[in-house]
Amino acid sequence: MSKLKVGIVGGSGYAGGEFLRLALNHPNLEITQVTSERNAGDPITFVHPNLRGRTNLKFRRMADLEPVDVLVLALPHGNAAKRFSQFAGLADTIIDLSADFRIKDLDLYKKYYNEDHPAPELVDQWVYGNPELHREELKGAKRIACAGCFATSAILALYPLLKLGVPQPKDIIVTGLVGSSAAGASASAASHHPERDNSYRVYAATGHRHYAELHQELPGNFPIHLTAIAGPHVRGILTTAQLWIPDGYSERDVWGAFREVYGSEPFIRIVKVRKGIHRYPDPKLVSGTNYCDIGFEVDQESGRVVVMSAIDNLVKGTAGHAIQSLNIAQGWEETLGLEFAGLHP
C-alpha cells in the first residue's frame, strides 16, 4: 500500500509537533508538508529537536500548502473555523486538533467560547474524535474534531458508570492536574520556569471550557463540576472524579462496569493493584504513550467512588487519539504508530 500523504498546519506548536513525531513512526503515513509562519524555511528539527535524524523537512508557509491526503490543523483556537475555506479543498480527510468543531450545540459553544461560532454550517460534518465513545462514527470519517485533553481524561473516567446509569443524582466533582505543555509552546508569564517550577496554581477553579465537551458527551445529565490545577510537570493529566453509587453497589460492581464498557479497548488499562507504590494511575507512566490508565476506590461507608485517570495530554489528549481516530477512519489496525510503551522510571 502506498502511504497517505500528510500535511500539518501549525506544526511548530506542541500538538503539531507531537502529531509529527507519531506520524513519522506510522507505517501508513508520510509527512510531506509542515507549516509555520514564524519558522518558515527552518528545518522542523530546529523547533522539534527530538526528530533530528528522522526527517529533513523544512517548515513552509501556509500559503504554500499543496494538496495532501490528510490535513492536520494544529492552530490556535478559532483559526480552523474562521479560515476553513482555505483548507477544505486541500485534502479528503481533515483532522482538527483545536476546539473549533467539537461542540455541536451552538449555544453551548457560545457560552464557553464567548463568541458566536464562526462557521456554524460546518459543525455537523465533524465527528468528535474520541475513539472509545465514537468508534462507529469514526469509521470512514473525513472530518475529525479531536477531543480536548482535560475533557478526554474526565470523560473516560466518568463514561462507564454514567453510561450504565449507576451514580446517584448528586454533584460530581472532577479535579484535574495539568502539565505545562497543555498551555502551548509560546512563552508566557504563567509558564516562565522560575514561576512554574515547584508551583501549583488553580487556573480554572470553576468554569473550565472543556465542561462543554463533558456536557455533550456524557449520558445522564448528571451535575458535573470541574476544577483545573496547573502542576509543575510538563506532560500529563491526573484526573480524579468523585461520584456516589447506590447502596449495595460494590467495588466489584464498579470493576465490572469498567470491564463491561472498556473490556476490549486497546488503549485503556484498568489499574488497581493491592500493594506497592503503583497502585493507581500515574501520568508519569503514560508519558509519550496513547494509554489512558483508569483506577478507582470505593468508600463503602459513604458510597463515594473516586475514579482516577491518567493520560499524556499531548498523546491520548491530542495527537495520539488523532492518530487512533485516523486509524479507525481508514480501517487500519487501531494501534498503528502508537506502540510506545512508556518509560519507567
Place this chain on the structure above:
Amino acid sequence: MSKLKVGIVGGSGYAGGEFLRLALNHPNLEITQVTSERNAGDPITFVHPNLRGRTNLKFRRMADLEPVDVLVLALPHGNAAKRFSQFAGLADTIIDLSADFRIKDLDLYKKYYNEDHPAPELVDQWVYGNPELHREELKGAKRIACAGCFATSAILALYPLLKLGVPQPKDIIVTGLVGSSAAGASASAASHHPERDNSYRVYAATGHRHYAELHQELPGNFPIHLTAIAGPHVRGILTTAQLWIPDGYSERDVWGAFREVYGSEPFIRIVKVRKGIHRYPDPKLVSGTNYCDIGFEVDQESGRVVVMSAIDNLVKGTAGHAIQSLNIAQGWEETLGLEFAGLHP
C-alpha cells in the same frame, strides 16, 4: 528575660529539624538537647546541613535527656503516647508533633489509627494545637498536640463558612496535593527519587486518617470527604475544598465570611487577585513560612464555592504552628521566630 531551654526528642526527622530551625531563630528559646538514637554523637548539622554555622549541638540518646523548660516530641506515631511516662517529668511544657493526643474521641481514634489509644487517661490534658481555632485554650497550655498538616490545610479552608453555617447540607469534597517531605526522612520505595519525581499518586483516595481531626474540629456535621495525592514537590500542600452555598449568597458574602473569621489572624492571608499569575494560593509561595494562604472562587450558576488553601506542611502544618502555639501559651508575641516571608521565585 532568660530564654526557655528546649529539648527535641526525635530531632533527626523533618518535623524535629524544622522545629530546630525555627527555634534557633527564636529570641526566647534556646535549644539545649536534641535526641536521635541513630545519629547520637553526630553534630546535628550532619543531618540538617542548613544549620551549619548556626549550632554546634550534637545528637544525644533519649536515655540521656535532662530536664528542660519545653520538650518537643517529634516521634513516629504511637511513640509519644506509649512512652509518655518517661517524658512527663522532664518538662513543664510538652509539645507533641505526632497524632497521638489530637483526637479526644477514643472511638474515633481507634477507627482511624486501628488500635485502642495507648494512654486514654492523658488525652484530655492536651490542647489541639491549631491557634486559629483554639487560641483561648492555648493561653497557658502545658500540653499541646499539634494539628496534622493536611488536616490544618483543610480545616483552615473550611472553618469560616462552616462556623457561620453557610453551606448547604451537601457533600463537601476536599482534595489535597501533598509534598514528599510529609512522608518523613526515612528512605522508602514511595519516596525514591526516580519514582517520585514527575509523578502524581493518589495515596489516600478515601479514608485519610486526618479526617478524624476534621470531624472533631469542624462545626456543623457536614459530610466531608478527603482525597490525598502525593505530588512531585518537597514542601507544601495545596488543598481545594468544594462546597455549596445557598441561593443569594454571593462571592462578596464569602469574602465577608473569611474576613469576619480570620480578619486579624497574623498568619492567614486571603489571596484573591483579579489579574496576573498569582491570583490564588500557591504552596510554593509559602514555603518555609508559617502562612496559610486562602482563596476562593464562586460558580454562581451552581452555587459551588471552591476554597483553596496553601501551607508549608513542615511549618504551618507542623513546627511553625507548634511555635505559634507555644508563643500563645507563653503569652509572647504570636509571630516571634516566624518572621520569614518566603521566596519568590
Place this chain on the structure above:
Amino acid sequence: MSKLKVGIVGGSGYAGGEFLRLALNHPNLEITQVTSERNAGDPITFVHPNLRGRTNLKFRRMADLEPVDVLVLALPHGNAAKRFSQFAGLADTIIDLSADFRIKDLDLYKKYYNEDHPAPELVDQWVYGNPELHREELKGAKRIACAGCFATSAILALYPLLKLGVPQPKDIIVTGLVGSSAAGASASAASHHPERDNSYRVYAATGHRHYAELHQELPGNFPIHLTAIAGPHVRGILTTAQLWIPDGYSERDVWGAFREVYGSEPFIRIVKVRKGIHRYPDPKLVSGTNYCDIGFEVDQESGRVVVMSAIDNLVKGTAGHAIQSLNIAQGWEETLGLEFAGLHP
C-alpha cells in the same frame, strides 16, 4: 525467523527493566524468563508498571532459570563474575550489564573496584559492549560486557579527537551530570526525594570508577580527569569534556574529525545549531532513546574545545547499547528495537 528466547537475571532493577522494555518491542526477541528473588511470583508489571498490557510474565527465582538463547545479567556489581558458573551453561549468548567483565587489565580492575577480579580467567572472553568502538569484534560475539553509562558518554565525546591524535598533551577535564536512575532502584538516603529534588551533589569529585574504562578504551594516553555530579533529574547524563587543540586547528576541523569518525553511526547525532534554544546536546531530548548527541564549541583564543555529549544512562548507557550490540552480534539491522525518537517537550 523464529525469535530468540531471552532471559533476564535481576529484572526488577532499572537496567533489567529497561532491557525488558526494549526487548518487548524487538521483532527478533522474545522474553521468556525474568528473575527477581524479592519479587518472585509477582507480575513483572508490579515493578515495571509501564509494561502493563504488554506482558503477562511473572518474576521467577534465579534457581528456576531454564536455558534460553540469550541471557542478560542485570545484577549488582560483582555478582555476574562470582556466580558465572551457574549462568555459563544456560545460554549461547550472554550479555552482562554490570562492570564485571569490562576491564581487561586486572590491576586496573583491582585499583578501581578494590578487590582481585573474581574470575580473571574469563575476562578475555568478553567484548566491551561499545558498538562505535568495537563493531567488528561484536560481530558474532557470544559474551558482551556492556559499557558503563558515564564512561560511554565520556568515551563517545572524546574518542574522535583522541583517535585522530588531535589534542595537545594537556589535562583533559570531564564533568558529568548524572540522573538519579543511575544509582538504581533501591531506596537510599541519597536518592530520597526530599533530599534529591532540586539538589546538586558532587559524588565523585575525583576517582570515579568509570575512569578505568576510559583508560582502557581511549587512545593516546592523554591525562584525563573525571568529576561526577548527581543532578535532580531521573534519566540522562550531560557530559562536558575540556581539551586543547593545536594552533591552526579550527572549529571546522573539529567538525570534520567528528564527521570522519562518526559519519555513518546510526545513533550518534552531531548537534551544533547556530540559533534557538536547542543549540547543543541536552539529555532531556534523548530520554528513552538510544541516541548519543554530541556537540562542541571552540575558544579560538585559548585553543580550548568543549565537547558536550548527552545520553540516556539507561538506554545508550545500558540496555540500549546492549540491544545494539546484540543486533550487531546476530548480524541484524543495528537499529532493531531502538526506533523510539524521543519526546519534545
Place this chain on the structure above:
Amino acid sequence: MSKLKVGIVGGSGYAGGEFLRLALNHPNLEITQVTSERNAGDPITFVHPNLRGRTNLKFRRMADLEPVDVLVLALPHGNAAKRFSQFAGLADTIIDLSADFRIKDLDLYKKYYNEDHPAPELVDQWVYGNPELHREELKGAKRIACAGCFATSAILALYPLLKLGVPQPKDIIVTGLVGSSAAGASASAASHHPERDNSYRVYAATGHRHYAELHQELPGNFPIHLTAIAGPHVRGILTTAQLWIPDGYSERDVWGAFREVYGSEPFIRIVKVRKGIHRYPDPKLVSGTNYCDIGFEVDQESGRVVVMSAIDNLVKGTAGHAIQSLNIAQGWEETLGLEFAGLHP
C-alpha cells in the same frame, strides 16, 4: 537610629524583588519607593506575592522618584551607566546590581560587553561589591557595583589558593550550573517551563562575560576557562573549579589555605564531611541565604584539586551581598538582615 530610606529602581525583576525581600526584614532600612514602568500603580505584591502582608507599597514610575538615602539600581545591563545622570543626585549611596560598573579596564569591558563603556568617567568611583575581597574599600563606600552571580561563585572558590600562589601554572577549568532565575523575570523561549524543566543546556561553553570579573579580581594571572550550564532548578549555582597543586601540597594544606583566607568570614562555610549525603556544597541548602558554601577534594595521584562552591544567585550572587556590602559601607553589623538559615529538605 532612624532607618535609612531606600528606593529600588527596576523593582519588578528578580534581583530587585530579592533586595526588597531582604530590605523589608532589615532593622536599619525602610523601603519607600520601588519603580516599575510596566507595573506602575500596582501593589508590589502583585509581582512579588511572597511579600503579601509585609508591605502595602505600590510600584511607581522612574520619573516619579524622590530623593532617598540609598538607591538600588536593578536595571537591565547598560541602563545604569547610560542613564546615570538621572540617578546621581537622588541618593548619597547608590548600589548597582548590574554589570555596568564592575569592570575597571575599559578594554576588557568592551571585549566582553561588545560596546564602548557608556560612562567611562564614572567607573573609578565604584567599589566592586564583593565583601570577601574588598571589605576595606567598602567601608564608607557610596557607589557599590555588585559582583556577578556566576563570577562570585567562581571567585570565592578560587581566591584562597590563587591569593596564596598555590596552583601550578596550568589551565584552570571552572564549570557552573546555573538556575533559571539568573536569566530574569521576563518570559522567554529558553525559560519556557516545558522546555527548561528536566533539561540541561550549555549556554556558554566558552566566552562567558563573567570571565571579565575573574580576570580583574583574581590574583596571579592563571589561565582560567569558564563553562556555564543552565540547569532545571530555579535558584542557585553549583560551581566546580579544577586546578593543580604542586607535589607535596596536601589536602590538609588546602584546608589550611581556605581557613587562613576565609577563617572569619561570616558567610562562607567550609563544607567537607566524611560521611553521609551532605559531604559537599549543594545550592539547595543555601537557597534564600547569603551563604557561600565551599568544599574541595584532592586527587593526590595527579595533584588535581576540585573546589566546589554553592550560592543562591539572587542572594549571595546579587541582593544578599548588596546588603552585606551596604552593611559594611554603613559600619553596621555585617549580617544584619541576612540571618535566614536556609531550609532542609
